[in-house]
Amino acid sequence: MNNEHSPSNASDASDFPDSPDSPDGIREAFIDSLLMAAYGHGQAAVSSKVDQVMQQIEREKNASRRPTQEAAPANRRSWSRWVSAAIAASLLGVVFFGLQYFGPTQQALAAIEQSLAAAAEQVARKYLITVTFKDGGKSSEVENDLYVQGSDRFALRHPALVAGADLWLGKNGNETWVVPAIGPVLTGNDLALSRWLGSQEQLSTPYLHVTTVLERMSRGYRLRNLGESTIRSTAGNEVVCRHVVGELKSEANQNLPAMIELWSDAESGVAQRIEARWSLAEFESGREKVVIEFVGQPELPDDWFEAEGHYADSRGKITFDKKENE
Amino acid sequence: MTTVWRERSFHGWNMNPEQVFEILMRENADMLLAYLRAVVRDQHAVDDLFQESMLVAWRKLESYDLERPFGTWLRGIAKNLALAHFRERAGRDQPLDEAAMEWVESRFAQFHVLAGDTMREKLSALRACVQALPEEYRQPVQMRYADSKSLSEIGNKLQLATETLKKRLSRAKLRLAECLERKLAAVGE
Numbered sequence: 366m367n368n369e370h371s372p373s374n375a376s377d378a379s380d381f382p383d384s385p386d387s388p389d390g391i392r393e394a395f396i397d398s399l400l401m402a403a404y405g406h407g408q409a410a411v412s413s414k415v416d417q418v419m420q421q422i423e424r425e426k427n428a429s430r431r432p433t434q435e436a437a438p439a440n441r442r443s444w445s446r447w448v449s450a451a452i453a454a455s456l457l458g459v460v461f462f463g464l465q466y467f468g469p470t471q472q473a474l475a476a477i478e479q480s481l482a483a484a485a486e487q488v489a490r491k492y493l494i495t496v497t498f499k500d501g502g503k504s505s506e507v508e509n510d511l512y513v514q515g516s517d518r519f520a521l522r523h524p525a526l527v528a529g530a531d532l533w534l535g536k537n538g539n540e541t542w543v544v545p546a547i548g549p550v551l552t553g554n555d556l557a558l559s560r561w562l563g564s565q566e567q568l569s570t571p572y573l574h575v576t577t578v579l580e581r582m583s584r585g586y587r588l589r590n591l592g593e594s595t596i597r598s599t600a601g602n603e604v605v606c607r608h609v610v611g612e613l614k615s616e617a618n619q620n621l622p623a624m625i626e627l628w629s630d631a632e633s634g635v636a637q638r639i640e641a642r643w644s645l646a647e648f649e650s651g652r653e654k655v656v657i658e659f660v661g662q663p664e665l666p667d668d669w670f671e672a673e674g675h676y677a678d679s680r681g682k683i684t685f686d687k688k689e690n691e
Numbered sequence: 692m693t694t695v696w697r698e699r700s701f702h703g704w705n706m707n708p709e710q711v712f713e714i715l716m717r718e719n720a721d722m723l724l725a726y727l728r729a730v731v732r733d734q735h736a737v738d739d740l741f742q743e744s745m746l747v748a749w750r751k752l753e754s755y756d757l758e759r760p761f762g763t764w765l766r767g768i769a770k771n772l773a774l775a776h777f778r779e780r781a782g783r784d785q786p787l788d789e790a791a792m793e794w795v796e797s798r799f800a801q802f803h804v805l806a807g808d809t810m811r812e813k814l815s816a817l818r819a820c821v822q823a824l825p826e827e828y829r830q831p832v833q834m835r836y837a838d839s840k841s842l843s844e845i846g847n848k849l850q851l852a853t854e855t856l857k858k859r860l861s862r863a864k865l866r867l868a869e870c871l872e873r874k875l876a877a878v879g880e
Contacts, residue, residue: 415720
């Protein structure tokens with residue numbers, strides 16, 4: 366969102382009412398604030414401000430701990446401990462009843478937000494994506510490898526129609542790219558990539574990043590928190606996870622999965638398994654299920670999230686738009 | 692895949708009070724920002740009050756009445772801080788009186804009746820009102836708020852003088868206020 370032209374930006378000519386205290390002025394300001402919220406003005410700034418406040422709270426906590434532990438006389442220390450214990454008990458009460466009050470939907474949302482935060486960490490992770498297609502009575506599977514690092518770097522390997530020549534697509538943080546089995550490498554921005562993908566039928570997965578499906582799950586889905594469960598990882602280990610289920614609120618958009626399930630590591634929040642299921646009629650054909658499973662944290666070459674990391678021969682580079690216009 | 696069910700509990704979530712507070716703040720941050728923008732004109736003051744409200748909420752958490760929605764409690768803190776801001780900056784910021792602030796609070800309090808979990812979802816009612824505006828009003832509103840265009844950019848595009856554009860936006864907002872009131876009244880019935 367472009368904050369430079371945000372309606373309340375002081376550098377811009379203001380369109381606030383001249384008489385803010387008049388009934389119309391108040392109503393205008395009220396609608397103005399809602400319009401900004403409705404169209405997402407300053408979303409990133411809001412998140413950053415909450416981060417800053419949480420850091421401040423952490424600093425205040427640390428500052429209040431130090432004198433109690435290091436310099437306070439014994440009687441004051443004992444008094445402080447009692448007060449701290451009372452505050453802690455009170456906070457735990459607030460938190461416990463708060464969680465009850467805000468209900469399982471908010472707990473489920475919290476699990477998704479924790480997974481999104483884990484996905485934003487600058488750690489390279491590998492996922493296996495298995496896409497199940499239904500064609501009449503038959504089912505077939507396609508496997509993709511997905512590598513992610515933070516929320517804006519990914520590389521997806523898609524099996525090619527021609528043996529031994531996979532399709533790679535990804536993003537290096539700024540630029541998106543596609544390395545097809547043959548031909549020039551395509552580069553551009555997110556919008557160009559999504560337009561290009563819209564014209565492709567060969568790509569099996571609708572999800573190019575773990576964050577895409579998590580963000581989708583947090584919007585437009587009726588969430589249920591199913592508590593903790595243990596799943597077996599692809600490496601065979603048992604992982605205690607939070608289990609959240611999201612059911613699509615409105616079935617108007619048939620392209621969206623009817624149900625998404627998330628199992629995230631109960632400690633780290635890292636998404637361990639995500640299942641997205643579409644609702645297909647008995648004889649309907651199409652994508653039926655996408656399973657995204659955490660494989661591990663591989664050591665990757667420096668250029669892995671660059672197009673150059675995925676082809677050996679010298680190839681030309683063109684922008685998506687140029688390819689589209691050919 | 693084996694699934695072992697456990698009883699849901701706070702401890703099972705491995706969260707400390709700060710983490711839960713952070714979740715509550717992130718859920719209510721859009722609402723808090725919108726509320727402050729509605730009552731305070733100075734954008735820099737809005738930013739300061741936004742952060743101050745959250746810090747005060749954390750420090751006063753033990754006084755939070757569990758029978759009340761967290762958002763209402765948070766707006767109460769923000770309102771008191773805004774009133775203190777008006778007192779400190781007398782003459783330098785245009786203050787709203789108590790009655791006006793009560794009116795804004797009553798409108799925000801009505802929002803819980805609208806469908807949706809988040810503020811943005813609840814505001815789909817307002818986006819529907821924008822869609823229903825006549826084109827001469829809808830176009831500048833969308834350019835201003837959805838496309839984040841400046842007044843001069845919109846004026847150039849629509850061939851309107853800035854004052855004319857401001858009046859048109861003003862009239863559009865009053866129409867939107869009426870539309871939203873109708874929707875809130877219909878849901879509340």
